[in-house]
Amino acid sequence: MNENQASEVDTSKVARHFAYQVISGFDRSYRRHSRITAGAKERFEQSLWSESQLAIKDRIAVYEQSLSEIVIDLYEQVHPRQQESEFWQEAKAQYTKLLNNHPQFELAETFYNSVIGRIFKHAKIDETMMFVLPSRCYLSGPDREKVIYRFDTSGTVRAMHEAIFDTFRFAVPFDNLEHDLQNMDKALRARLDREQLASVHTVELLKPVFYRGKAAYLVGRICMPDETLPFVIALKMTLDHKLVVDALLTERHHLSVIFSFARSYFMAETQYPAEVVAFLQELLPHKKHFELYMSLGFYKHGKTVFYRNYLQHLDTSDDEFALAPGIKGLVMAVFHLPSYGVVFKVIKDEFAESKKITRDYVKDRYRLVKTTDRVGRMADTHEYMNFRFPKQRVSKELLDYLLETCQSSISITETEIVISHLYIERKMTPLNLYLQQEQDPIKIRNVLNELGLCIKQIALANVFPGDMLHKNFGVTKTGRVIFYDYDEICYMSERHFRSLPKSDDPYAIDTLSVGPSDVFPEQFEHFIVGKREFKEILKELHGDIMTAEYWQSIQALTSSGVIPNFTPYPEHYCFPRPA
Template identity: 70%
Template sequence: MLDVTLSKKVAYQILSHFDKSYRWFTRITRGAQSRFEQGQWKEIQLASKERITIYEQSLSDAVADVYHLTEVHKKNDEFWQDLKKVFARQLEGHPQFELAETFYNSVIGRLFKHRKIDNSMMFVLPSRCFLPGQDRDKVIHSFDTTTTVREMYVSIFKIYRYGIPFEDYERDMQNLEEALRKRLTTQQLASVHTVELLKPTFFRGKSAYLIGRICMPEETLPFVISLQRSDEHTLFVDALLTDRSDLSVIFGFARSYFMADTQNPAEVAAFLQELLHNKKHFELYMALGHYKHGKTVFYRNFLDHMDTTDDHFEAAPGIRGLVMMVFHLPSYGVVFKIIKDEFAESKKITREHVKDCYRLVKMSDRVGRMADTHEYVNFRFPLSRIDPLLIEELKETCASSLEFTDDELVIKHLYIERKMTPLNLYLQQEEDEDKVRSALNELGLCIKQIAMANIFPGDMLHKNFGITRHGRVIFYDYDEICLMNERHFRALPKSDDPYAMDMLSVGPSDVFPEQFEHFIVGKRKLKDILKSLHGDLMTPEYWHEVQVKCARGDIQHFTPYNANVRFNRGADSNPK
C-alpha cells in the first residue's frame, strides 16, 4: 500500500516538473513577438539559447526530487512498471501528453543511465494513439473564401496583429493579392473552399511566418505569408509562398528552431505533416523547439523502419573522417557518428573538445548552413543487422564506445544527423557544369554565412560539406569550429626568399586565407570556379571585416526561400 502512495507522489512530482518546464518554455516562446516587434535581435538569440537549456535543468530538478522521495536503486522493476501506469493515468486529457511522456522517459533514463529502455518501464511506444484533427479548431483559424481575395487578406490581418505599423499596408495587400492571382488560375481561385492558418505566428531570427494552406477540391497548397521588420520599426510582407519546396526549406534541418506559441503541439505538428509529406514527424517536433521529444519520435520511427527492412548497417560512403567514425543504414535517411578513440596526429584536440564543438552548434543560430545533430547514449543496434566489416572497423576505431551483448551492439555515445550526399562525391560524379558551378557557389555562400553567424568552420575541406536534394550546401563536420574572435587571420609574407615561409612564426590560432584555395577543393578547374565566385574568401581582409561585424554584435539575416519570390518594396526599400 505504501508503494502505491509513493508511486502517486513520484508520478505527481515528475509531471509537476514537466508542467513547470513547459510553462517556462511557453513564456520564452510567447515573448518572441515582442522581441520581433522591437527588433531585439541579440535578445532573440539569447532567448533561443535559454529555451534549449530549459529541458536539462528541469530534468535535473525532477531527478533530484525522485531521489529525495525514494531509494531509487532499492526499488524492484515492479515498482517502476507500476509508476509508469500511474503516470499514464495522470496524463488523461493533458494537452502535451506526448511531451510529458518523453520527459518521464528522460527521468527514468537518467536514473538508470539509459540501461532500462523497456516499454514496461518507459514510454518506448506512446501510451495512446493521437488522432489528428480532434483539437484542430484549437490551432487553426479558417477564413471566408466567398469574399474577394483582398477582403480575405484584410480579415487575416485583423486577427494577426502586431505592435508595429505596416511600412505600406496598401502596397503589401496589393502584392499579396497579385501574387495569389499569379499562382492560381481563375478556375482554381473559384474552387478554393477553405483557407486555414495556424494560430501561432512562427518567429525565427528576423522573420515571422503565418503558415497554412489553401484547400481546393483537387489539391491543397501551402499558404505562407512571410513578414519582416524594417530598420524603420515597421512591418512589411516579404513574400507569399505556395510552393512545397519553399516551405520544406523553411523547415530545413539546418535551421534554428521556431518560436511558435501553442498549447497543442501534437495538433500543430500533425497539421504541418499534412503540408510537408517529405518531412518526418520527428523533424517537425524539432522545428517547433521540442528537440527532446523529436528524439523520442525518431527512435520510434527507427524501430518501425528496422521492423520493415532487412538491409545492413555499413560504413557511410565518402572519405573516412579523422575524428568521427560514420556509418549508416542504406535504406534510412540518417547517419550515425561516433567519436574515435584516437585522432590523427594532425588533430590537436580532445574528445571533450569535440563534444563542446557540437554543443556550440546546438546553441548557435545555424543559419540554414549547419546540420542539426542529436546526441544519444546507450543506443542499441541488433548485431544481426550490422555488416561484419563495419563491426571490425568500429572495434578498431571506437572500441571504448562499444558494448556487446549476445544479440546487440550498444553504442555508449553517438550523434545522429540527417544524411546528405558528401560534396566531394557530388562534384566527382556530377557532369552538368551548371550544377557544379551552382554547388561551388553554394559552398562559398555556406562558408560565408557560417562565418557571419560568428563561427569559423575550421576544417573547410569539401568532404566536410553535404549537398541536399534542393542543391543547398550544408556543413556537418564540427570538430575544429570556433568563434570568429578565436582566430588570427594573417597575410602570407611577400618575399623572393624561398625559405621565407620556413622562417615564418605561426601561432596555434593563426590562419592564412590565401592558402584556402589549395585545400577547400582539389581539382584546378574547381578551384578556379570557386575563386571566380568567392575569391574574397582567400583574403585576410574579408575575414577581418567579418570579425569586426561579429565583434560589433551585428545579427545577419539570410532569407531561406528563393529571392525571386520576394516582393518589390519600391526604390527606397531594398531588402537585404
C-alpha cells in the same frame, strides 16, 4: 491487512507520488519553455535580435535544468534506486493515467523517459518502465479548431488578406499595408488562375506565429476541392521598427526549406503541439514527425519519435549497417543503414596527430552548433546515449572498424551492439563524392557556388568552420550545400586572419611566428576542393574567401554586434519596397 497487502499499498502510494512529481516537473518545464517562446513576439516587434539569439540558448537549456531539478527532488522523496521492478511498472501505469486529456501528453511521455534515463544513466530501455512506444496513437482532429483560424474566401482576395491582418495583430504599425496588400494580391493571382481562385473554399492558418531570426511567418494552406497549397506570409521589420510583408509563398519546396533541418528551431507558442505537428505534416507529407517536432524546438521529443521511427524501420527492412560512403574521418567513425536517411557518428578513441583536440572539446563543439543560429547551412545533430543496434544487422567490416577505432564506446551482448555515445545527422551526399560523380557542368557550377555561399553565411553567423575540406560538406537532394563536420569550428573572434608574407624566399612561411589561432585564407584554395577546374570556378565565384581582407571584414561585422538576416527563400520572391 497482511504484510504483503500493506507492502503493495505502500508501493502503489509511492508510485503515485513518483508519477505526480514527474508530471508536475514536466508542467513546470513546459511553462518555462512556453514563456520563452511567447516572448518571441515582443522581441520581434522591438527588433531585439541579440535577445532572440540568447532566447534560443535559454530555451534549449530549460529541459536539462528542469530534468535535473525533478530528479534531485525524486531522490530526496522517493529514493528511486531502492525500488523494485514492480514499483517501476506501477509508476508508469499511474503516470499513464495522468496523461489522459493532457494537451502535451506526448511530450510528457518523453520527459518521463528522460527521468528514467537519468536515474539509470541511460542503461535501461525497457517498455515496462518507460514509453519506448507511445501510450496511445494520436489521431489529429480533436484539437484542430484550437490551433487554426479559417478565413472566408467568398469575397475578394483583398478582403481575405485584410481579415488575416485583422486577426494577427502586432504592437507595431505596418510600414505601408496598402502596398503589402497589393503585392500579396498580385502574387496570389500569379500563382492561381481564375478557375483555381474561384474554387478556393477556405484558407487555414495556424494560430501560432512562427518566429525565427529576424522574421515571422504565418503558416497555413489554401484549400481547393482537389488540392491544397501552402500559404505562408513572411513578415519582417524595417530599420525604423515597422512591419512589412516580405513574401507570400505557395510552393511546397519553399515551405520545406523554411522547415529545414539546417535551420534553428522556431519560436511558435502552442498548448497543442501534436495538433500543430499533424497540420504541418499535411502540408509537408515528406517530412517525418520527428523533424517537425524538432523544428518547433521540442528536440528531446523529436529524438524519442526518431527512435520509434528507427525501430519501425528495422522491422520493415533487412539491409546491414555499413561504413558511410566517402573519406573516413580523423575524429569520427561514420556509418549508416543504406535504406535509412541518417548517418551515425561516433567519436574515435584516438585522433590523428594533426588534430590537437580532445574528446570533450569535440562534444563542446557539437553543443555550440546546437545553440547557434544554423542559418540553413549547418546540419542539426542529435546526441544519444547507449544506442542499440541489432548485432545480426551490423556488417563485419563495420564492427571491426568500430572496435578498432571506438572500442571504449562499444559494448556487445549476444544480440546487440550498444554504443554509449553517438550523434545522428541527416544523410547527405558528401560534396567530394558529388563532384566525382556529377558530369553536368551547370550542376557542378551551382554546387560550387553553393559551397561558397555556405562558407560565407556560416561566417556571417559568427562561426568559423575551421576544417573546410570539401568532404566535410554535404549536398541535399535539392542541391543545397550544408556543413556537417564541427570538431574544429569556433567563433570568428577566436581566429587571427593574416595575409601570407610577400617574399622571394620560398621558405619564408616557415620562418613566420605562427600562433595557434592564425589562419592564412590564401591557402584555402589548396584544400577546399581538389581539381584545378573546381578551384578556378570557386575562385571565380567566391575568390574573396581566399583573402585575409574578406575574413577581417566579416570579423569586424560580427564583433560589432550586427546580426544579418538570412532569408530561407529565393531573393526574387521578396516583394519590392516602394521608392
